[in-house]
Amino acid sequence: MTFSPVQDRAFLDTMIDRGAVFYLSHSGGKDSQAMYAILCRIIPHRQVCVVHADLGKIEWTGVQDHIRATITHPLNVVRAGKTFFEMVRHRNRTRPDVPPWPSSATRQCTSDLKRGPIQKFIRHDMKARGAKLAVNVTGIRWAEGPARAKRKPVTVNATLSKAGREVYDYMPILALSEAEVFQTIATVGQKPFHAYSRNKRLSCVFCIMGCENDLAHGADQRPDLYREYLDLEDETGWTMFNGQSLRERIEGVRSNQEQAA
């Protein structure tokens, strides 16, 4: 198998020639893993820096070990100053009239717990290196959904392009299909994270955008964490999903599985 071409190869080549630092966001999921495998065959090793936003107990246990086992760079782990549960509780205290849980329309979890800490890391790391040019790289794909289908491969990162810095957001594997992602991982002799044996996507164990299948798998693997989410629904008085509780979604799958058995 030959590797799939990356988006906007001319941009990538120009950035390599100009000596940019490439910050690869790695979630531990299959898309990050395939993206890393592809880009590390193009970008010189010294120009790559791998970053993972650690979400604490709400992410899959062992995901950071999986990343370390599948990369040849040091893994930089960043954390927000608050947890997912603290974020929900804070919103519930300050705006008790609106749902405190993030949703696909208001993904405060992504912006506050992932994007923010990663951007802060990039800012500090560029300063430490004396770098003025950087590329913030993510493994998003068009096939993942309507919102992502509109994404462009290259945009200026206005938040980071300040104080003499020039920073771009780059999505090199936008056009890859799910099959191509798994093929890429197999081609480099690796396996995806074990949760893919049942999961369709790898995200937080209980993602606000998770499908029933993945939520039920999470509840089977992490009953303690499942209980904490249910307790937080009770505590806030709001269900995790718009009008539907995590328990309802999972019990629906379990009863279908029992009927099919």
Ligand code: SF4
């Ligand atoms: S994986 Fe889901 S719940 Fe976790 S931060 Fe991303 S959108 Fe939020």
